[in-house]
Amino acid sequence: MSSRPPPSANAVNGGAHHPYNHRYPPHSSSKASFKGCCCCLFLLFSLLFLIIVAAILVIVLAIKPKKPEFDLQSVGVQYLGINSTPTPTPTPTPTSYGASVSLAIRMLFTATNDNKVGIKYDESKFTVMYKGIPLGRGIVPGFYQPAHSVRQVQTTIVVDRVNLLQTDAADLLRDATMNDRVELRVLGDVGAKIRILGFTSPGVEVSVDCAIVISPRKQALTYKQCGFEGLSV
Template sequence: MTSRPISGASHSHSHYPPPSSSAGASFRGCCCCLFLLFSFLALLVLAVVLVVVLAVKPKKPEFELQQVAVQYVGINPTTASSATVSLAVRMLFAARNDNKVGIKYRESRFSIMYRGIPLGRGAVPGFYQPAHSVRRIETIIAVDRVSLLQADAADLLRDASLNDRVELRVVGDVGAKIRILGFTSPGVQVSVDCTIGISPRKQSLIYKQCGFDGLAV
């Protein structure tokens, strides 16, 4: 009896199905769901903040130069075409917050100038102001023997000796942020611009005129 060879038995191969793409699709689906969830939460928080802002109706901060006291003024000619200026001016600022929420002020710096020439600077440290409050802050601008040359020195000596009135300009930017439910608003800036006239003989203030340039966000 002859046995029949089993055809193709030695050439059989195992065939496996291609890897499934279900894992990648699930990962992409989870990322899409998380993105939609975070987008919804962000829009929800923004809507809540907008509702609170509309309900509170925040107002701009008021920062006013309330008082100016001249502590010392010294103007000395050094040569025929130059002079030195020394002075100390105490300034009292009043910050008023009429809002229902607090205001956080950053450090503010003020410069005192004569005919556009910077003479000295003063600083007001940063502070937090509660709602419906008024806070007074004091700073002193000191000028120590700043030299003026030629025409500026001649103008200063004439103003001091003939007119007994030296006009100075105080400028500075006050930065603040309004805090609502733990959220801080973008920076709000108020520019202070004051003109003061002082009497070197009497060592006193003659007049003060202030203006505000408005808001800059």
């Protein structure tokens, strides 16, 4: 007699699959490939970012940008008038008199750009002060300055009858009438940005602090000393 092999379990069960023969869900491979694509994109963007940063650093090191120079070149006195005015007090005294100041001065600034790239200046505001009291404000509109150039911009500050009281008024009247010397202070911040290959760098702020002396009799400037970012210029 020829021996036959025993029938398999699948044959006995009518060819049904064994309950323990599971297959992986078809969407698991899709998740793995999606994660792989995300990792590749992240690495690609990181590499591009590093390349851009390195290129910017190379350009900055090659150009070696310098801080912009913004200086008060001259001050022209168009008008300066000081009038004593009594303050409303029940019993007038010599110290109860104030003064009204009317002033018009033209300030000429010089912007120097020694860089190989252009500089974009924002709108700048300058304040004229007497003994810490603001008298008036002038505005210089924003402008663009090409590389290796010098540009002059100007603004006019008009003070229309600003009242000073008691001690400050007495000092101002004495300075104007007896000493012929009125000392003022010009303060302002200049915002500038360097433009490289169409890109604008973060803003750099330049502080201008000038002490000026005006002669009321001559209607002229007699002294000027400016500070540029804390350095004397």
